[in-house]
Amino acid sequence: MEINERNIKVWSTIGTRATFGMAALELAKKYDDLIVLTCDVSTSAGLDRFRKTFPEKYIDVGIAEQNMIGIAAGLASENYKVITTTFTPFQTARCCEQIKVNLGYMKNKVCMVGIASGLALGTLGYTHCSIEDIGIIRSIPGISIISPADGLETVKALEAAINYETSCYLRLTGISNNPIIYSKDYKFEIGKSIKLKEGKDITIICCGAVVHECLRASEILETNNVSCKVINMHTIKPIDRNVIKEAVKTKLIVTVEEHNIIGGLGSAVAECKSELKDTPAQLSLGIKDTYDKGGEYNFLKEKHGLSSEKIVNDILQKIKFQNEQ
Amino acid sequence: MQEEKKLEYLDKIKKFSVNVRKNILKMALSAGSSSAHIGGALSITDIVSTLFAYKMNFEKNNPLDENRDRFILSKGHACLAYYAALCGIGYISEEELNTFEKNESNLLGHPVINKELGIEFSNGSLGMGLSLGIGVALSSLKKKKNFNVFVVVGDGECNEGSVWEAAMAAPNFKLNNLHVIIDRNNFQQTGSNKEIMDLGNLKDKWKSFGWDTTELDGHNLTDLINYFSESDTINKPKAIVANTIKGKGFSFFENNNNWHHAVLTKSLYEKAINELQE
Amino acid sequence: MSNNKKLQEIFLESLDIKEDKFNEGLKYNEIPEWDSIGHMSLISAIEEKFSITMETDDIIDFNSFQKGQEILESKYQVKFE
Numbered sequence A: 001m002e003i004n005e006r007n008i009k010v011w012s013t014i015g016t017r018a019t020f021g022m023a024a025l026e027l028a029k030k031y032d033d034l035i036v037l038t039c040d041v042s043t044s045a046g047l048d049r050f051r052k053t054f055p056e057k058y059i060d061v062g063i064a065e066q067n068m069i070g071i072a073a074g075l076a077s078e079n080y081k082v083i084t085t086t087f088t089p090f091q092t093a094r095c096c097e098q099i100k101v102n103l104g105y106m107k108n109k110v111c112m113v114g115i116a117s118g119l120a121l122g123t124l125g126y127t128h129c130s131i132e133d134i135g136i137i138r139s140i141p142g143i144s145i146i147s148p149a150d151g152l153e154t155v156k157a158l159e160a161a162i163n164y165e166t167s168c169y170l171r172l173t174g175i176s177n178n179p180i181i182y183s184k185d186y187k188f189e190i191g192k193s194i195k196l197k198e199g200k201d202i203t204i205i206c207c208g209a210v211v212h213e214c215l216r217a218s219e220i221l222e223t224n225n226v227s228c229k230v231i232n233m234h235t236i237k238p239i240d241r242n243v244i245k246e247a248v249k250t251k252l253i254v255t256v257e258e259h260n261i262i263g264g265l266g267s268a269v270a271e272c273k274s275e276l277k278d279t280p281a282q283l284s285l286g287i288k289d290t291y292d293k294g295g296e297y298n299f300l301k302e303k304h305g306l307s308s309e310k311i312v313n314d315i316l317q318k319i320k321f322q323n324e325q
Numbered sequence B: 001m002q003e004e005k006k007l008e009y010l011d012k013i014k015k016f017s018v019n020v021r022k023n024i025l026k027m028a029l030s031a032g033s034s035s036a037h038i039g040g041a042l043s044i045t046d047i048v049s050t051l052f053a054y055k056m057n058f059e060k061n062n063p064l065d066e067n068r069d070r071f072i073l074s075k076g077h078a079c080l081a082y083y084a085a086l087c088g089i090g091y092i093s094e095e096e097l098n099t100f101e102k103n104e105s106n107l108l109g110h111p112v113i114n115k116e117l118g119i120e121f122s123n124g125s126l127g128m129g130l131s132l133g134i135g136v137a138l139s140s141l142k143k144k145k146n147f148n149v150f151v152v153v154g155d156g157e158c159n160e161g162s163v164w165e166a167a168m169a170a171p172n173f174k175l176n177n178l179h180v181i182i183d184r185n186n187f188q189q190t191g192s193n194k195e196i197m198d199l200g201n202l203k204d205k206w207k208s209f210g211w212d213t214t215e216l217d218g219h220n221l222t223d224l225i226n227y228f229s230e231s232d233t234i235n236k237p238k239a240i241v242a243n244t245i246k247g248k249g250f251s252f253f254e255n256n257n258n259w260h261h262a263v264l265t266k267s268l269y270e271k272a273i274n275e276l277q278e
Numbered sequence C: 001m002s003n004n005k006k007l008q009e010i011f012l013e014s015l016d017i018k019e020d021k022f023n024e025g026l027k028y029n030e031i032p033e034w035d036s037i038g039h040m041s042l043i044s045a046i047e048e049k050f051s052i053t054m055e056t057d058d059i060i061d062f063n064s065f066q067k068g069q070e071i072l073e074s075k076y077q078v079k080f081e
Helices: A005-030 A048-053 A065-077 A088-094 A096-105 A133-138 A151-162 A210-223 A241-247 A265-273 A297-303 A308-324 B003-034 B038-055 B076-088 B129-142 B161-172 B202-208 B221-233 B266-277 C003-014 C036-050 C056-061 C065-076
Strands: A034-038 A058-060 A081-087 A110-115 A143-146 A167-171 A194-197 A202-206 A228-232 A235-237 A252-260 A281-287 B070-073 B149-154 B178-184 B212-217 B238-243
Touching (some): A005 A034, A005 A110, A005 C036, A034 A065, A048 A058, A065 A081, A065 A088, A065 A096, A065 A110, A065 B129, A065 B161, A081 A088, A081 A151, A088 A096, A088 A110, A088 A133, A088 A167, A096 A110, A110 A151, A133 A143, A133 A167, A133 A235, A133 A252, A143 A151, A151 A167, A194 A210, A202 A210, A202 A241, A202 A308, A210 A228, A210 A308, A228 A241, A241 A265, A252 A265, A252 A308, A265 A281, A281 A308, B003 B038, B003 B076, B003 B221, B003 B266, B038 B076, B038 B149, B038 B221, B070 B076, B129 B161, B161 B178, B178 B202, B202 B212, B202 B238, C003 C036, C003 C065, C036 C065, C056 C065
Parallel strands (some): A034 A058, A034 A081, A110 A167, A143 A167, A202 A228, A202 A252, A252 A281, B070 B149, B149 B178, B178 B238, B212 B238
Antiparallel strands (some): A143 A235
């Protein structure tokens, strides 16, 4: 698939799930030994075209996630390039132990793609939301975790992941009409965060679809005389320690994620920061360890403080609090 | 198969199984107070011996041969039999066997993946081996290599839902090269299957899931040879419910669930070795 | 170029089909290329080439070439002969 303005716009319109489906189709044309496994989610993952075009590279195991991971590992042990996908809670929590044993412990290389992560399916309730997945996968050695910010990053991350040295977990967030962060091609490397905006007062470290909200928030903060650096930490593990070392030179670190503030990006940044001397405070924004009432995506983002306005408010409050101390 | 040939194989498997039992005892003794899963290793010994000494294709001195038949010990705690069998085919040395459960050993109380030693996967968390077997069997068919895959699961292990996910999938994927051998020794960790979670009619269950299912005596080498000599002609995934005795081969182990995981003392070791030599 | 021809060309290009697969009676899902993903590609191209932004309801209602022409004409000031 060419990386051009038209395709970038299509990927934005269709959302990261369907973009993944399109990207997987292109990869199947390029890699003979690619196999995609799903749990009865072909349409939801944009894989209908893939299924029809490459039936021999597509395996649907039915609603059986533990079996899917075992089969994927078996295929990977025989040197296939393997992608698994289903909705994130089932891709991560349901088959967590299979992931630990088959991918972490045995190091069979598989790329897992969790679709509709975070709050995307909030109208279906929290069984279909995922605010724990980064925390779960992070504590399994040997699995890299990537959360692309937009459609183009999803395309680039997928190809990078299937060629990476470890198993990967791709956390896809957002819904259709997913805002564009990257409007043209750029260099993507697993483990290397991307500075989207320079700034000297505070640093916002974020990942996934909320990157867009953070960029908007940083623009609003500029009008409040707060200069923000915005870092797209697309790879949560291995985390980019160098950028955190730089970030602690600013007066406040803010982490923003569509995930529990326990266990995810915020925790990963805090762990790294805690090793450094004389660092500023960290404000961790995300879901505050609760399953609350469900609702539509934008409504839930607002409720959990992940809209640009709420992010601005929280940051300004924190700065005020710091200044008063 | 000609009678003469069959007798030859019988003799080969019998000798192999005696060595496996001997090495199980040796490793269990060396494990000392760490204990060892003796009962479940002995119940699969004759099955494992038939597979390694007769049925499975593999290359001498080449554990990584792409065309090898694959063996997956889903009931990983029975690994004493697995390690002893791998020693029997020359992939693991007797010296290596002596390192069983020692610090940083390659041979722990559950198999740890080490393909150079012939250990295909790290099994032990129950319910996962059959799914791995499906992935490997699929690969064999896709690459047109047509090697066989043998997965040994425990009867207690069939409590795990993940076993049935795999059981449902294999016939759907038409994996004619996949075998599951259920070690029906009627016991699990803290009691009999009947006491803990009655499995009902296992043969019917596997059959209803679409497997070609056979029930046989897991210690009758003739029955085992007869089955495996014809099994390649069956065009379905194959389930073998093998009726076995936990602790088989030694009078004081047999059907004694205390030997699920226990310490083998020197005196009991001597007693067992004597029985083996009779 | 007439808008009719322009729209046809958009169909050919964004669905990546040759003229022999196209006719003015073409309906959504009638050919494999015009599936949900093809549809998004098509709408994106239409918006770009006619400099419009379509509403969700109209994107969903756009289920054939002819219906598309009707929608574009009645709501987006695109004149077809």
